[in-house]
Every structure is written in C-alpha cells, then in structure tokens.
Amino acid sequence: MERPRFAWRGVGLIAAVPVVALCATAGRYGYHRDELYFIAAGSRPAAGYVDQPPLVPLLAYLLDSLSGGSLVALRIPSAVAAGVIVIVTALIAREFGAGRAGQFLAASAMAASAVLIAVGHLLSTSTFDFLIWALLSWLVIRAVKQPGPQWMAVGAAAGIGLLTKSLVVVLLAALLAAIVAVGPRSVLRNRWLWGAAALAILIALPNTWWQAAHGWPQFELSGSIAAGSSGTSEPRWLFLPFQTVLLGPLLAPIWIIGLWRLLREPGMRSWRFFAVAYLLLAVVFLVMGGKPYYLAGMYPVLLAAGAEPVLRWLTTAFRRSLAVLAIVATAVTSGLLFLPIVPPQELRETPIPSINYDAGETIGWPEFAATIDGMHRSIADSDVIVLAGNYGQAGAIEMFLPHIPVFSGHNSYWSWGPPPERRGPFIALGYPEDVLRDLCDDLWSAATIDNQVNVANDEQGRQVWICNDRSRRWDEVWPSLRRIG
Numbered sequence: 001m002e003r004p005r006f007a008w009r010g011v012g013l014i015a016a017v018p019v020v021a022l023c024a025t026a027g028r029y030g031y032h033r034d035e036l037y038f039i040a041a042g043s044r045p046a047a048g049y050v051d052q053p054p055l056v057p058l059l060a061y062l063l064d065s066l067s068g069g070s071l072v073a074l075r076i077p078s079a080v081a082a083g084v085i086v087i088v089t090a091l092i093a094r095e096f097g098a099g100r101a102g103q104f105l106a107a108s109a110m111a112a113s114a115v116l117i118a119v120g121h122l123l124s125t126s127t128f129d130f131l132i133w134a135l136l137s138w139l140v141i142r143a144v145k146q147p148g149p150q151w152m153a154v155g156a157a158a159g160i161g162l163l164t165k166s167l168v169v170v171l172l173a174a175l176l177a178a179i180v181a182v183g184p185r186s187v188l189r190n191r192w193l194w195g196a197a198a199l200a201i202l203i204a205l206p207n208t209w210w211q212a213a214h215g216w217p218q219f220e221l222s223g224s225i226a227a228g229s230s231g232t233s234e235p236r237w238l239f240l241p242f243q244t245v246l247l248g249p250l251l252a253p254i255w256i257i258g259l260w261r262l263l264r265e266p267g268m269r270s271w272r273f274f275a276v277a278y279l280l281l282a283v284v285f286l287v288m289g290g291k292p293y294y295l296a297g298m299y300p301v302l303l304a305a306g307a308e309p310v311l312r313w314l315t316t317a318f319r320r321s322l323a324v325l326a327i328v329a330t331a332v333t334s335g336l337l338f339l340p341i342v343p344p345q346e347l348r349e350t351p352i353p354s355i356n357y358d359a360g361e362t363i364g365w366p367e368f369a370a371t372i373d374g375m376h377r378s379i380a381d382s383d384v385i386v387l388a389g390n391y392g393q394a395g396a397i398e399m400f401l402p403h404i405p406v407f408s409g410h411n412s413y414w415s416w417g418p419p420p421e422r423r424g425p426f427i428a429l430g431y432p433e434d435v436l437r438d439l440c441d442d443l444w445s446a447a448t449i450d451n452q453v454n455v456a457n458d459e460q461g462r463q464v465w466i467c468n469d470r471s472r473r474w475d476e477v478w479p480s481l482r483r484i485g
Contacts, residue, residue: 006091007100014107015086021335022079022120026072028340029362031399032122033392033458035074036365039064040395041412048210049412050217050484055163056125063123069399078127082120085300086111088134092304095141096271098311105323106300106307109254112331113247115296118338122358125165126293132161133171133297137274140175144270147190155196159203166218167294172200174280178273217484221411224485225289234292239285242292247299248330255299258306274301345453353455361392361458364451368393368459369400371447372427375464376404381424388413389430392458409481418478429464431481439477440467 041049042061048054060074067073086107093106110116119127135157143150161168179187187193201208211218234242244252262268262275278298285294314320335341337356344363347353353360376384386406388394394408407417408430419426428436429449436443447464451457 004094004097004099004103006094007103010100010104011087011090011107014090014104014111015083017331018086018111018116018120019079019083021339022082022117023072023076025339025341026075026079026121029344029359030365031071031396032124032358032362033390033395034361035060035123036395036399037391037411038123039074040391040398043398044412044416046210047206048214050214050415051221051411052125053163053166053204053207055160056123056128056165060123074123075121078120078123081127081131082116085116085131085134088131088138089300089304092134092138092141092300093307095138095145096268096304096308098304098308102307102311105254105311106304108327109247109251109303109307109330110300112327112334113251113299114330114334114338115246115293115299117334118356118358119293119296121338121340122362126296129161129165129167130297132157132164132168134300136161136168136171137298137301141271143193143196144184144187147187148192151190151192151196152199153196155199156203158196158200162200162204163207170281170284170294171277171297174277174284175273177280178276182272182276184270184273220484222288225291227289236286236289239290239292240282243282243295246293246296247303248334250326250330251303254306254310255302256306257309258302258304261305261309262302268305271301271305274298274305278302344455348454348456353457360455363453363455363457364449364459365396366400367451368396368449371449371464372397372404372429373401375427375446375466376401379425379427379466383422383424385419385426387419387426387428387431389428390458393430409478410483411485414478414482418474421474423470425466425468426470427464428467429462433463433465435481436465436467439470439472441471442469443467 038057038060042057042059042064045058046054049057059077063074063077089110090103090107093103098106115130119130136154139150139154139157143154158168158172179185247255259275259278262272278295278301281295281298284290310323314323337352338359340359340362342350342352347359347363372386376386384404386394386397386404388397388406388408388410390410391408391413394406394410394413397404397406405419407413407419409417427446433443443465445463446466449459449462449464451460454460
C-alpha cells in the first residue's frame with residue numbers, strides 16, 4: 001500500500017487545539033489526589049513503587065521542584081502528550097493509505113474525543129500509557145511494512161512504556177497472540193523483532209527486579225481494582241457499552257467501521273492482527289475486571305482505519321455537515337465535562353461530578369489542609385503526626401503542610417512507615433472508627449472535612465479524629481493498616 005504525503009499543516013493545527021485548551025485550563029480547580037501522590041512518591045526515588053513503575057512519579061517530582069510548585073507546569077507534559085496522540089493517529093491513517101482528508105478526519109476525531117481531554121488534563125500514568133500504545137501501534141505498523149532495525153524503535157518505546165505503566169505488557173502480549181493467530185507470521189522469524197523484545201526487557205529490568213523483590217504487589221493492586229476499589233472502576237456489565245462513550249457516541253461509527261475494515265477488507269489483511277488484538281484485550285479486561293478506559297490506546301488505530309471509508313461516504317454537503325457537527329458537538333461536550341470550565345461553586349449543580357469522577361477529586365484540597373492545620377495548632381504537642389487513610393490525604397498534607405509528619409497504610413505510603421514510636425496524641429482520618437478505637441483508648445471526633453462548595457468527592461464529610469491515648473505500638477499495628485488499591 002503506497003503511503004501518501006503527510007498533512008503536517010492541517011494535522012498540526014488540529015493537534016494544537018487540545019494542547020492550547022488543556023494548557024489554558026490547567027491551573028483551574030487544583031491538584032488531583034494522584035498528582036499529589038506522584039509528587040510525594042517521586043521525592044523518594046526508587047526503581048519501582050507498589051502500584052506503578054517509577055517514571056511518572058519521578059517526572060512529577062522534577063516538574064514540581066523545578067517550577068516552584070506550578071500546577072500548570074506539572075500538567076504541560078500531559079497536554080503535549082495529547083497533541084502527539086492526535087498526530088500519531090493521523091500518521092497511522094497515512095500508513096493505512098489515507099490521504100490528507102482522511103488524515104485530517106482521523107486527527108479531528110481523536111482531538112475531539114472525551115478520553116483524550118480527560119487524560120490530557122491531569123498528569124497521570126494513563127496519559128502516557130495512552131501515548132505509548134499509540135506510538136507502539138504506529139511503530140509496529142512501520143516495522144511490519146519494512147522489517148529490520150525499525151523494530152528496535154518498537155523495543156525502546158515498549159521499554160519506556162513499561163517504566164510508565166505495566167499495562168503495556170498486556171498490549172504486547174495481545175499483539176503477539178494476534179500475529180500468531182492471523183499473521184503475518186513471517187515477522188516472528190525476524191531477528192530484529194526478538195532484539196527489540198530483549199531491548200524492552202533490558203530497559204524495564206530495574207522495575208521488574210523491584211517488583212519481584214517486593215512480592216509482585218502490582219498483581220495485588222490489579223486484583224483490588226478488579227474488585228472495584230478504584231474511584232474510576234465500573235461494573236463489568238458497563239465495560240462494553242462504555243466503549244461507545246470513550247471517544248463520544250457520535251464518533252463511534254468511525255472506529256466501529258475501522259474495526260470492521262481491519263477484520264474484513266482484503267487490502268488490510270497485514271493489519272488484521274490489530275483488530276484481533278482489540279477483541280482479545282476487550283475479553284481479557286472484561287473477564288479480569290479492568291477499567292473501561294484500558295482499551296483507549298487501541299482507538300488511534302481504529303479511528304485511523306475507519307477514516308478513509310467514512311470519507312468515501314461523505315459525498316454530499318449534507319453528509320459532510322453531519323460529520324462536522326458530530327466532531328464539533330463531541331469536542332464541546334468533551335470540554336464541558338472534562339475540562340475545569342464550570343466555576344467550582346457551581347459544580348454541584350451540574351452532572352459533571354457524577355460523570356467525571358476526577359473533577360471532584362481536584363476540589364477542596366486547600367480547605368482539607370486548612371482543617372488539618374487548625375487541628376494540629378490546637379494540640380499543644382508539637383510532635384503530633386497525622387495518620388491518613390489514603391495517599392491523596394497524605395499527599396495533600398505533604399504538599400500544603402510540610403511541617404506536619406504524615407503516615408499512611410495506603411499503597412507505597414505503607415512502605416514509608418511506620419511512624420516513630422513515641423507517646424502523645426495523633427490526628428487520624430480515613431480509617432473506620434472501629435479500627436481507630438482498637439488502636440486508641442481515648443478517641444474523639446474533632447472536625448469534619450468540608451470543601452466549602454459542597455461538591456461530593458472522596459473527602460467531603462469525612463470525620464477527623466484525635467487519639468489521645470494509643471493502646472498499641474506502631475510496629476505491632478502497622479501490618480494490619482496496609483491497604484493496596
């Protein structure tokens with residue numbers, strides 16, 4: 001299949017739209033609990049963490065340190081990643097034979113999509129995982145077309161991806177299984193492919209070694225997510241319907257046509273393994289209880305495959321108007337739901353917090369910190385610590401109240417404890433009352449968290465406790481406080 005010229009100007013302009021929108025709104029609302037955790041984790045450099053590889057926490061800490069705590073600076077890499085995903089989608093469309101108009105259509109659909117705006121707004125592992133999946137898809141297509149040293153670029157991208165989010169290994173396994181099933185099997189005899197595999201393993205080795213040395217906590221995390229412990233988890237029955245809303249319902253026909261084209265069109269036979277891999281991944285994530293957005297990284301390929309057939313359908317002005325309307329309506333809806341546009345004090349009056357869980361998690365951290373600080377000041381003991389029930393609480397205290405020592409049993413925070421063994425009161429929140437009463441002989445509720453805008457999120461309405469008389473030693477109770485999820 002002859003490769004057309006790439007529409008750099010048009011695609012570049014389209015890619016710039018989400019980048020500008022994301023950068024312009026990056027400083028509204030506040031930190032997400034995951035961002036606070038990443039910064040805290042990155043300040044403790046390691047080859048791995050209980051719940052993730054090291055790259056994103058280290059990046060978060062460096063950005064926070066170099067920018068003097070700028071939220072905008074922290075999120076710029078995510079905005080740029082979103083723009084690169086748009087460009088890569090068009091590059092894949094080009095590999096599938098799409099001309100400039102087809103490349104423009106694929107890029108426009110991706111730029112307008114809900115999932116791109118959602119992950120592009122925050123610094124998260126999901127953002128860069130999305131980018132790595134798109135890049136890997138493009139690089140694999142080029143390596144299959146021209147077998148040789150190009151496979152080493154695939155290996156490098158895979159290795160970096162494995163240092164970003166472990167989910168990349170599932171993509172690689174699905175692609176390999178799909179190639180074995182439907183071809184082209186000739187690539188399996190290429191020595192460069194196996195050299196690329198060795199390079200990926202070598203790059204990811206430090207994190208793999210860390211995980212092995214610590215009993216593979218990533219598997220425990222996966223089981224916890226499958227059980228619904230994450231705020232972005234969804235019931236299994238919603239997994240497949242959710243796929244139609246990841247990009248937006250109005251854009252679903254493009255990727256569905258792309259999937260059908262990859263499966264059925266003779267000229268796409270060399271790339272059929274992508275469609276098979278998508279179906280395999282859907283089954284695996286559905287059975288294992290994965291989050292619906294885990295499949296997001298496959299949609300650049302499906303949009304790219306569907307762009308040209310859809311373009312051939314747009315033969316009349318009316319049909320072209322429908323396509324433009326679908327993209328614009330999707331972009332507007334994506335922006336309203338997943339960008340911090342609505343003022344915080346009006347957010348509770350909208351359906352946004354119930355649709356976009358992450359929006360609520362960026363509200364109220366300064367008020368949270370003010371409550372904890374006020375309680376800390378009210379206690380005469382200057383050595384009082386805080387026992388936090390989750391990494392968001394602990395990360396917020398580290399960010400806004402660095403003078404207060406904080407400990408938590410959640411994820412990697414557990415490995416950074418326990419607190420020093422000393423008598424005296426401590427502040428606790430985020431743990432069930434019965435757990436705290438088992439630890440304290442004198443426990444009383446001292447405050448309630450209030451974000452001042454009445455937005456329902458994970459912290460709103462939480463009780464904050466003071467323990468004046470601890471009945472058990474920290475090293476005795478610490479194992480029972482461990483929680484991964």
